[in-house]
Amino acid sequence: MMKKLVMVGSLVAVVSAVIMMIAISPAAAGPKKTIAVSQFENKSGWSGQWKMGWGMQEMMATSLINTGKFTVLERQDLSAIMAEQDLGASGRTGKGSAAAIGKLGKSQILISGAVTEFEEKKGGEGAGFGFKGFRIGGSHEQAHVAINVRIYDTTSGEVLDSIRVTGTADAGGLKLGYSNSDFGGDLGGFRKTPLGEATQEAIDEAVQKIASRLKSVPWQGKLIKATPSKVYINSGSKGGMDDGMEFDVYRPGEELVDPDTGMTLGAETEKIGRVKVTSVKEKYSIAKIVSGSDMQRGDLLQSD
Numbered sequence: 001m002m003k004k005l006v007m008v009g010s011l012v013a014v015v016s017a018v019i020m021m022i023a024i025s026p027a028a029a030g031p032k033k034t035i036a037v038s039q040f041e042n043k044s045g046w047s048g049q050w051k052m053g054w055g056m057q058e059m060m061a062t063s064l065i066n067t068g069k070f071t072v073l074e075r076q077d078l079s080a081i082m083a084e085q086d087l088g089a090s091g092r093t094g095k096g097s098a099a100a101i102g103k104l105g106k107s108q109i110l111i112s113g114a115v116t117e118f119e120e121k122k123g124g125e126g127a128g129f130g131f132k133g134f135r136i137g138g139s140h141e142q143a144h145v146a147i148n149v150r151i152y153d154t155t156s157g158e159v160l161d162s163i164r165v166t167g168t169a170d171a172g173g174l175k176l177g178y179s180n181s182d183f184g185g186d187l188g189g190f191r192k193t194p195l196g197e198a199t200q201e202a203i204d205e206a207v208q209k210i211a212s213r214l215k216s217v218p219w220q221g222k223l224i225k226a227t228p229s230k231v232y233i234n235s236g237s238k239g240g241m242d243d244g245m246e247f248d249v250y251r252p253g254e255e256l257v258d259p260d261t262g263m264t265l266g267a268e269t270e271k272i273g274r275v276k277v278t279s280v281k282e283k284y285s286i287a288k289i290v291s292g293s294d295m296q297r298g299d300l301l302q303s304d
Helices: 002-024 052-067 081-089 187-191 194-214
Strands: 033-037 070-073 109-123 129-131 134-153 159-178 220-226 230-233 246-257 264-280 285-292 300-302
Touching: 033 052, 052 070, 052 109, 052 194, 109 194, 134 194, 159 194, 187 194, 230 264, 246 285
Parallel strands: 033 070, 033 109
Antiparallel strands: 109 134, 129 134, 134 159, 220 230, 220 300, 230 285, 246 264, 246 300, 264 285
C-alpha cells in the first residue's frame, strides 16, 4: 500500500512538473521583423564633438539586435521615410546570398528619433585639483536625456506609434577625467559617462516599447520562387524561421499613390493561398503549398 502511495505521489509530481513547464515555456518567437534605424535629429540645442545623430542611431541599433527579436539593417545615412520607400522602388534592393555594392535590403519597419533634452549638470568641482588639463576630484554629476521615437511602416508610410522616453543618471565620488574632452567620436567612452548612462536608459526603454508595439504588427515576407507544389521564402534561420510555421500568401494589386504628395499609400491585396515551412536554410526557407495555386515570385507572405 505504501509503495502504491509513493508511486502515485511521484506520478502526480511528474505531471505537475510537466504542466508547469508547459505553462512557462515561451511560445514560438516567429520570424523576425526587419528594422532600419535612421540617424537621430538633435533638437536639444546641445553641440559638441560627439556626433549625436550617429551615436544614438548606433546605440538604438545595438539594443534592437540584442533583443534577438529583429533583423536590423545597416542604414548609416538613412534619415527619412521617403528614402526608405524610394529604396524599395529604385532597384537598389538586392537579391542573392550577398548584397552587391549599392544593393540594400528593404526593411518592414523604420525607426526615427529626435533628442529633445540632453543635459548634464556638474557640482562640487572645487573638491578636487587639476594638473595640465587633467582633474582629480570629488565631482557630482546629474544627467538627463529625453528622446522622441517614431515607428513607421515603410510600405505605407504610416506612423504606427510615437513614443517619448527619458533617462536619468547620477554619479559622484572620486573621479579622474580630462576637462577638455567632449567624447570625440568614442561611443564607448561616452557610454561610461552619466550622460551616456542616461542615454542608454532611454534607448533601452524605447526598445522595450518598440518590441511591445510591434507584437501586433504581422511579419511580412516575399516569395523568391514558386513551383506547383512548393515555394521559396526570402527568410531563413537568421530571420527566425522554423519548420512548421504557416503563412497566408497574397497577390499584390495596383499600387495606390496619393496624387497630391506622390506618397505610396499601399496596395490592394488578394489572398491566394497558404503555405507551411518544411525546410529552413540560413537565408531562405522552403514551404509546401497547403492551399491555393498559381503562386508567383514576388507574392507576399504574412503571419497570422
